[in-house]
Amino acid sequence: MKGMRGNFLTKLKLIPTKTKQGLILIQKSPTSPFFDDHKENNLSGSENNDEKQHFEEQEFNFKATPTTTIKSPSNTSPKVSCIKEFPSLNDFEEKCPPGGTKSIILYTTSLRGIRKTFQDCNTIRFLLRNLRILYHERDVSLHLEYREELWNVLGGKVIPPKLFIKGRYIGGADEVIGLHEMGWLGKILEGTPNVTSDCVCIGCANMGFTICSTCCGSCKIFTNNECFLRCHECNENGLVKCHICC
Missing domain, CATH: 3.40.30.10 (Glutaredoxin)
Incomplete structure (x- = not known):
């Protein structure tokens, strides 16, 4: 029995110790009367608490940092982008x-x-x-x-x-x-004319153009010589400006 106990103690001394973040943890053995069963759990719990506190501090610092975003129209001229207050037409x-x-x-x-x-x-x-x-x-x-x-x-x-x-x-x-x-x-746009009514133009339905009455939108006029001439009253699409709203 003494020989077996000596061999066991010799093997126990040869077991390498585990290190974790600079702390030496003693291997649990049945012959160690000084080993605390809750020591490992307490160490891991304290590390978890420290890590949790660290992340909470980072989250608090992130929330406490004020961020200001200024929205600006893209492709604006340098005169408008440098103005802090609202611009005027002269800008x-x-x-x-x-x-x-x-x-x-x-x-x-x-x-x-x-x-x-x-x-x-x-x-x-x-x-x-x-x-x-x-x-x-x-x-x-x-x-x-x-x-x-x-x-x-x-x-x-x-x-x-x-x-x-x-x-x-x-x-x-x-x-x-x-x-x-x-x-x-x-x-x-302050000071510019406003729309007084929502009435639609009876001549062009607010399109600004009507079909040419001379050529009926074909851009061609038939002459007595049995040939076609370009109509000079309408544009390239056979339209003329509305005489009511334009």
Whole structure:
């Protein structure tokens, strides 16, 4: 029996001790009278409490840190982006389309070939109608001269929508929507004429154009010499401006 006990003690001494974060944990053995059964559980519990407290401190610091986000319209001019308060019309670039010195002009398109462009035009139109602003819409797809006007004013081939207020270029869909989200669009439009009624024009249904009565929209006139001539009353689409609302 003494030999067996000596061999057991020798093997017990050869068992390597486990270390965890700098703490030496004694292996549990039936012959160790000083071993506490709850020691390992207490150590692991204290480590869990420390780790939990550490994460709680990080979460508290994250919540306590204030974050401020400033929403601004994309592709805005440097003059507008540096303004802390709401801008005025004088802060925008002076570019006036024909007949737009004292009015609001919106260049749009009714073609649905490019969905995003068509939806952007509807969005700006919807904003102006909700604000009950009196504006003049110029559809570049119905009248070629409107497209040439827009390209000449902005100095390049651009796509609608483009908004002009009293000879000042406001921008496209991104700029106008950004101003509206900040609450600046309504302040910029203060003092502009408002829509007094929602009546639809009986001549063109607010389209601004009617079918040419001379050529019936065919752009051709039949002469006595049995030949066709180009109609000079209508545009390239066989349309003329409405004589009631335009």
